[in-house]
Amino acid sequence: MRGAVIVLGLLGVTSGGALHLIHLPATSNVPENAPPATLVHEFSVNLSVSLSPVMPGFPMVVNPSPFTEAFRVNRLSGTNFEVVTTGKEQLDFETGPKIFDLQIYVKDDVGVTDLQVLTVQVTDVNEPPHFQGNLAQGLNLYVVERANPGFIYQVEAFDPEDTSRNIPLSHFLISPSKHFRMSANGTLFSTTELDFEAGHKSFYLLMGVRDSGNLEASAVLQVTIVNINDETPRFISPRRDYSIPEELRPGTIVANITAEDPDDEGFPGHLLYSITTISSYLVIDQLTGTIQVAQRLDRDVGELRQNPIISLEVLVRDRPSGGQENRIQITFTVEDINDNPATCRKLTFSIMLTERAANGTLLLDLNKFCFDDDSEAPNNKFNFTMPSGVGSSRRFSQHPAGSGRIVLIGDLDYENPSNLAAGNKYSVIIQVQDVSPPYYKSNIYVSILTSPENEFPLIFDRPSYMFDVSETRPARTRVGGVRATDADLPQRSVVYSISSGGASLRYPNIFWINPKTGELQLVTKADHETTPVHILTVEAANGEDTSSVTVTVNIIGENDEKPVCTPEFYFMAIPVDLKVGTNIQNFKLTCTDFDSSPRSFRYAIGSGNINSHFTFSPNAGSNVTRLLLASHFDYAGGLDKIWDYKLLVYITDDNLLFGRRNAKALVETGTVTLSIKVAPYPTSIITTAPRPRITYQVLKENTYSPSAWYVPFITTLGSMLLVGLLGSLTVLLTKAIYRHCSSMTRKDKKQLMKKGEMKNVKRQALVESVQMNTVFDGEAADPVTGETYEFNSKTGARKWKVPLTQLPNWPEPRPQPRDTAAEGPFTKHAAK
Numbered sequence: 007m008r009g010a011v012i013v014l015g016l017l018g019v020t021s022g023g024a025l026h027l028i029h030l031p032a033t034s035n036v037p038e039n040a041p042p043a044t045l046v047h048e049f050s051v052n053l054s055v056s057l058s059p060v061m062p063g064f065p066m067v068v069n070p071s072p073f074t075e076a077f078r079v080n081r082l083s084g085t086n087f088e089v090v091t092t093g094k095e096q097l098d099f100e101t102g103p104k105i106f107d108l109q110i111y112v113k114d115d116v117g118v119t120d121l122q123v124l125t126v127q128v129t130d131v132n133e134p135p136h137f138q139g140n141l142a143q144g145l146n147l148y149v150v151e152r153a154n155p156g157f158i159y160q161v162e163a164f165d166p167e168d169t170s171r172n173i174p175l176s177h178f179l180i181s182p183s184k185h186f187r188m189s190a191n192g193t194l195f196s197t198t199e200l201d202f203e204a205g206h207k208s209f210y211l212l213m214g215v216r217d218s219g220n221l222e223a224s225a226v227l228q229v230t231i232v233n234i235n236d237e238t239p240r241f242i243s244p245r246r247d248y249s250i251p252e253e254l255r256p257g258t259i260v261a262n263i264t265a266e267d268p269d270d271e272g273f274p275g276h277l278l279y280s281i282t283t284i285s286s287y288l289v290i291d292q293l294t295g296t297i298q299v300a301q302r303l304d305r306d307v308g309e310l311r312q313n314p315i316i317s318l319e320v321l322v323r324d325r326p327s328g329g330q331e332n333r334i335q336i337t338f339t340v341e342d343i344n345d346n347p348a349t350c351r352k353l354t355f356s357i358m359l360t361e362r363a364a365n366g367t368l369l370l371d372l373n374k375f376c377f378d379d380d381s382e383a384p385n386n387k388f389n390f391t392m393p394s395g396v397g398s399s400r401r402f403s404q405h406p407a408g409s410g411r412i413v414l415i416g417d418l419d420y421e422n423p424s425n426l427a428a429g430n431k432y433s434v435i436i437q438v439q440d441v442s443p444p445y446y447k448s449n450i451y452v453s454i455l456t457s458p459e460n461e462f463p464l465i466f467d468r469p470s471y472m473f474d475v476s477e478t479r480p481a482r483t484r485v486g487g488v489r490a491t492d493a494d495l496p497q498r499s500v501v502y503s504i505s506s507g508g509a510s511l512r513y514p515n516i517f518w519i520n521p522k523t524g525e526l527q528l529v530t531k532a533d534h535e536t537t538p539v540h541i542l543t544v545e546a547a548n549g550e551d552t553s554s555v556t557v558t559v560n561i562i563g564e565n566d567e568k569p570v571c572t573p574e575f576y577f578m579a580i581p582v583d584l585k586v587g588t589n590i591q592n593f594k595l596t597c598t599d600f601d602s603s604p605r606s607f608r609y610a611i612g613s614g615n616i617n618s619h620f621t622f623s624p625n626a627g628s629n630v631t632r633l634l635l636a637s638h639f640d641y642a643g644g645l646d647k648i649w650d651y652k653l654l655v656y657i658t659d660d661n662l663l664f665g666r667r668n669a670k671a672l673v674e675t676g677t678v679t680l681s682i683k684v685a686p687y688p689t690s691i692i693t694t695a696p697r698p699r700i701t702y703q704v705l706k707e708n709t710y711s712p713s714a715w716y717v718p719f720i721t722t723l724g725s726m727l728l729v730g731l732l733g734s735l736t737v738l739l740t741k742a743i744y745r746h747c748s749s750m751t752r753k754d755k756k757q758l759m760k761k762g763e764m765k766n767v768k769r770q771a772l773v774e775s776v777q778m779n780t781v782f783d784g785e786a787a788d789p790v791t792g793e794t795y796e797f798n799s800k801t802g803a804r805k806w807k808v809p810l811t812q813l814p815n816w817p818e819p820r821p822q823p824r825d826t827a828a829e830g831p832f833t834k835h836a837a838k
Contacts, residue, residue: 024055025052025053025112025113025119026051026120027050027052028049029047030049031122032047032124034125035126035128036091036127037097037128037129038098038099038129038131039096039097039098039131040091040097041091042090043090043091045089046077046126047089047126049087049088049089050086050087051085051086051087051120053085053114056114056118058116061113061114061115064111065079065111066111067079067108067109068111070106070109075092076093076094076106079110097128099130100130100170102128103128105125105127107123108123108125109121109122110124130167132167132217132221133165133166134221135163135222136163137162137213138162138163141162142225147229148231148232149229149232150231150234151201151203151232152199152236154199155197156195157193157194157195158186158195159193162192163175167217168217168218175192175215175217176190176216176217177213177215178190178213178214179211179213180212180224181210184198185197185209186211188213202232203237208228208230209229210227210228210229211229212226213225235330237267237269239331239332240268241265242265242266243263243265245261247336248336248339249338250339251341252303252304252310252345253345256299256301257299258299259297260288260297262296263295263296265277265279267330269330277324278293278322278323279292279320279321281318282320282333285300285316286300288300288316288338295320295322297336303340305340305343306342306380307379314339314342315337316339317336320333321333344385344444345380346379346385347378347388347440347448348376348378348388348438348439349448350377351377353448353451354452355370355451355453356455357369358457359418359455359456361419361457362459363418364414365415365416366413367414368411368412368413370452371412372410372412373409373411376450378440384442385440387441388441390437390439391437391438392407392436393434393435394436395433395434396433398432398434401432402414402415402416402432404436420456420458421495430455430458430496431453431455431456435449435450435452437450460494460550463492463551464491464500464546464550464552465490466488467490470555470557471555471558472558473485473526473560474559474560474562475532475562477533477534477562477563477564477566478566479528479532480531482527483527484525484526485517485526486525487525488526488555488557492548500548502519502521502524502546503519503521503545503547504517504519504545505544505545505554506542507542507543507557508559510533510536513529516529516540517542524544526542526544526557534563535601539560542557542559543555543556543557563601566601566672568676569598569657570597570599570676571597572595574679575679575681577680577681577682578681578682579685580682580683580685583638583687584635590620590634595609595657598629602659604628604629605629606659607628607631607658608658609622609624609625609631611655612654613652613654614653615653616646616648618636618637619637619639619651620634620651622634622655641686650683651681651683651684653681653682654679657676658673658675782803794806795807
């Protein structure tokens with residue numbers, strides 16, 4: 007025994023030098039569902055020989071099996087520790103692991119460590135049952151009223167111990183109710199028929215569940231009764247018969263049908279009213295039940311005249327459609343009143359009388375047009391009042407009185423001043439009045455018009471008219487005005503027109519007259535030079551008479567024509583050494599102006615006359631002037647540098663309008679463009695050394711390609727067609743010459759001509775045939791003179807349609823002396 011103690015002591019001394027855990031390894035128990043910080047096991051640490059303390063954070067749980075975070079180590083002192091629950095994971099005996107192996111690891115400051123295992127066993131604890139699903143927080147069930155007693159809901163509960171061992175739970179109602187019961191297995195039943203209208207709207211049931219260990223749980227279940235449409239509406243308005251007067255306005259309320267529905271609490275105000283019988287007179291508001299007039303209730307016409315009783319069947323239905331309904335019969339009697347005045351089929355009459363109608367003439371008999379629609383006397387009786395109207399008492403009356411016969415008793419002369427004051431129009435008012443209250447009256451309006459006679463002719467206020475207008479006035483210028491009147495009343499509107507005159511060569515109508523006012527206007531500018539005086543015939547008509555008058559329009563001449571010169575464009579070529587003062591190529595400019603004298607022209611060269619080499623002589627006072635060289639050219643000295651001159655010539659008149667009236671200081675300007683080419687000196691060749699001569703020889707070879715077979719074919723075909731065409735033209739020309747020769751022979755009865763003469767004849771026939779073929783198929787206006795000329799659209803031939811007063815003279819330039827040194831393309835062009 008003593009030896010064993012000595013061995014253990016030696017072992018303690020030997021082992022006392024190392025760091026190790028005391029009370030570990032070990033096995034401990036912890037109940038399921040233990041709250042956080044529940045003690046699991048206590049242990050201590052035996053420090054090493056160095057007495058180094060345990061490092062902060064140690065001991066700790068490492069590598070738990072199975073892995074869990076449900077445990078941790080708490081420090082009680084420097085060497086005492088405990089293992090507790092963390093609460094991070096729920097320890098559940100039924101669903102989770104039952105044993106955990108926790109490795110407790112410790113380490114001191116010098117690095118000495120130890121590791122031991124703590125086995126933790128989870129012990130089972132009896133838990134109370136609990137309700138599942140929404141029932142745990144409270145459930146609201148909806149049950150339709152008047153449902154048969156029986157099953158309502160199956161309660162679901164769970165107990166961790168009893169459910170796993172298939173031990174049934176016990177269900178019960180903690181607050182008993184006579185309308186509900188619950189079986190032990192949790193089935194909820196209704197024991198009575200639930201009626202919403204009887205006050206059974208909602209029930210609160212407290213349910214309980216108990217396990218085998220007498221642990222209980224409870225929950226609240228709300229049962230709400232759903233109201234359904236199961237009650238029939240009931241009418242509460244006692245009245246069934248109504249009397250209403252006729253002629254009520256549409257929309258007038260004549261009855262108010264009301265009903266109630268026991269289901270109103272579920273459907274407040276949801277009643278619909280309707281009329282099942284067909285009625286066009288009355289309608290019902292489907293929401294309020296008020297019956298209103300839909301259209302006019304006329305007791306005296308239609309079906310109400312035969313039967314004034316309206317029977318309706320009112321149907322009330324609760325909403326939604328297809329629910330409960332009820333019906334009621336309602337009768338309306340339409341009472342007759344005196345609401346119709348005496349009526350005439352025509353209340354407005356228009357009568358036309360000539361101004362010479364005789365007194366006593368019957369104008370109108372109103373008895374043939376008036377009646378009363380009232381069905382019963384005395385409402386359908388009426389009479390006529392005396393006629394009235396301003397100015398009608400001395401002209402119209404009833405004869406006999408009250409008979410409604412309107413007769414003429416006065417004078418209707420249209421020109422009578424008193425009748426003119428009345429406008430020759432009279433209005434007669436007659437009233438048709440009921441003989442019983444409320445004495446309705448109807449007015450009859452008779453309009454009497456006097457028809458005038460045509461007694462006076464339509465005449466102009468002047469026997470003739472004369473107006474002056476300047477030829478420069480634009481279109482729509484007022485020339486003057488005419489006026490025609492008729493003494494007949496009422497005066498008719500006069501329509502004016504130009505029946506003749508007012509035409510020119512270019513315009514069919516120069517003047518236009520306003521058909522309503524008679525104002526004469528220009529359609530376009532008038533030309534004094536063409537027609538200085540226009541004589542028009544203006545016609546006036548008013549539908550009955552027609553009259554005409556002569557209107558003379560004098561066109562006042564103005565200086566509105568530009569000078570026109572020929573040629574307008576011209577090209578000249580001159581040598582550089584042309585003498586000063588020479589008339590260049592004998593060129594002369596001939597100008598005309600329709601409204602200016604030949605002495606009124608002035609000539610000036612605008613742009614292009616560089617260094618003033620050119621001038622016109624004379625430069626004013628003549629309509630013919632010539633172009634002269636004013637100064638010699640100096641190309642060698644560098645004064646002149648250009649060889650081509652383009653002169654823009656301005657021709658102005660000085661407004662000397664001799665013998666013209668109302669002459670105004672107007673100036674018109676025409677232009678002419680001249681192109682002048684200056685030919686340089688002949689080039690002198692000074693040979694200083696022989697220059698090599700280069701000869702270029704171009705050789706051309708025509709080769710045939712088989713792929714170009716169409717070239718000879720087309721060439722041959724075109725040649726054949728050309729030969730045929732020339733032959734046809736020759737035949738036609740021969741026939742024409744023969745016909746011409748034959749006609750000349752028969753006319754002159756001469757002998758055959760000689761061969762030389764025959765040639766002349768052929769030449770004449772050729773010229774004549776060309777003239778026959780020249781057909782002028784178009785017209786145009788010359789931009790310079792404004793005159794119209796005809797032209798052939800194919801050949802370009804032209805001729806003046808109307809001969810001009812002075813045709814332009816187009817001179818041909820004389821040929822200049824040929825200078826081989828200066829001869830060039832410009833000289834050839836000028837010669838052409």
